Amino acid sequence: MTRSFPDSFPRLLADIGGTNARFAWQATAGDRPALATSLPCADYPGPAEAIRAYLAQHHLPAPRWLAMGVATALRGDRVTMTNNHWDFSVADLQKALGLTHVRLLNDFTALALALPDLDATECLQVGGGTGLAGAPLALLGAGTGLGVSGLFTAPDGSLVAIEGEGGHATLAARTPREAQVIERVAPQFADESLHHVSAERVLSGPGLEAVYRAVVAEHAGVPADRPAADITARSVDGDCPACVESLALFCGFLGTVAGDLALTLGARGGVYIGGGIVPRLGQAFGDSGFRARFEDRGRFSSYLRDIPVWVIHTPYPAILGAARALQQDAARRSGS
Numbered sequence: 001m002t003r004s005f006p007d008s009f010p011r012l013l014a015d016i017g018g019t020n021a022r023f024a025w026q027a028t029a030g031d032r033p034a035l036a037t038s039l040p041c042a043d044y045p046g047p048a049e050a051i052r053a054y055l056a057q058h059h060l061p062a063p064r065w066l067a068m069g070v071a072t073a074l075r076g077d078r079v080t081m082t083n084n085h086w087d088f089s090v091a092d093l094q095k096a097l098g099l100t101h102v103r104l105l106n107d108f109t110a111l112a113l114a115l116p117d118l119d120a121t122e123c124l125q126v127g128g129g130t131g132l133a134g135a136p137l138a139l140l141g142a143g144t145g146l147g148v149s150g151l152f153t154a155p156d157g158s159l160v161a162i163e164g165e166g167g168h169a170t171l172a173a174r175t176p177r178e179a180q181v182i183e184r185v186a187p188q189f190a191d192e193s194l195h196h197v198s199a200e201r202v203l204s205g206p207g208l209e210a211v212y213r214a215v216v217a218e219h220a221g222v223p224a225d226r227p228a229a230d231i232t233a234r235s236v237d238g239d240c241p242a243c244v245e246s247l248a249l250f251c252g253f254l255g256t257v258a259g260d261l262a263l264t265l266g267a268r269g270g271v272y273i274g275g276g277i278v279p280r281l282g283q284a285f286g287d288s289g290f291r292a293r294f295e296d297r298g299r300f301s302s303y304l305r306d307i308p309v310w311v312i313h314t315p316y317p318a319i320l321g322a323a324r325a326l327q328q329d330a331a332r333r334s335g336s
Contacts, residue, residue, distance in 0.1 A: 018083025018144025069110030108147030113321030141275025255293025
């Protein structure tokens with residue numbers, strides 16, 4: 001029997017993105033994460049200060065264990081965030097907070113671990129049939145950046161989540177218009193070239209703004225810049241042709257990347273879309289060209305046609321994955 005490691009509670013669970021740091025609390029074994037709170041990363045010099053603010057806000061004691069998903073690649077003790085200013089040492093964080101155990105994982109690895117705990121009320125299906133039980137799951141999501149992961153069931157029944165940086169793979173054009181947009185996006189980023197524009201440079205909030213800037217020159221009488229939220233809102237309302245085209249391009253590109261990911265992982269269990277952008281689009285996403293592009297793979301179109309795509313609508317889903325990661329750590333320590 002798996003021990004719960006009662007001395008590992010209370011546990012602090014965190015999901016650190018490019019813009020917001022989300023926290024939740026697990027007081028004892030069997031408790032669902034509670035007291036979910038989002039704090040702006042820009043308001044704090046690092047995670048220790050944000051954690052102390054969260055604990056003070058809810059009058060909580062010091063936690064014993066911490067699991068934290070972070071939106072960056074993990075390489076040893078030093079963590080340098082890709083899309084915010086936080087740069088910290090895991091060992092220093094553990095010492096500063098008096099923690100007995102810290103589990104750091106990529107934010108989309110944490111979200112992947114949460115997928116089995118999501119029910120139908122927390123997701124909206126966009127095409128496809130019924131996922132194949134036990135088959136791999138694919139995950140991607142556009143927010144401040146583009147997260148990519150997947151989830152596999154190991155032979156012993158345990159869940160294994162991919163920790164990679166698929167959002168930085170080269171973005172492919174499927175039409176002459178998309179090739180033109182990629183060519184116009186590249187000069188907007190100093191570290192990109194015409195030979196490589198990553199998927200994240202288009203499939204993110206800043207990416208949607210970059211696509212809009214690439215499109216807007218051909219639309220007279222509209223602002224040269226708009227924030228991503230304004231672009232999506234005006235596209236859904238249909239009162240800005242440049243916004244409509246920008247979001248249509250975004251959804252087409254996302255269909256390409258999601259279909260490629262499903263083929264690469266053999267994700268016949270389903271594809272999940274998280275992040276902050278797509279869940280806000282509602283029915284406009286279902287009505288977009290995403291699904292047609294997702295399935296358009298020539299000889300393998302029928303393969304993709306059966307795969308369901310789910311848009312995650314529940315708040316703080318990666319927190320559930322952080323909780324599962326700590327349970328896996330406890331199980332390993334107990335030798336079961």
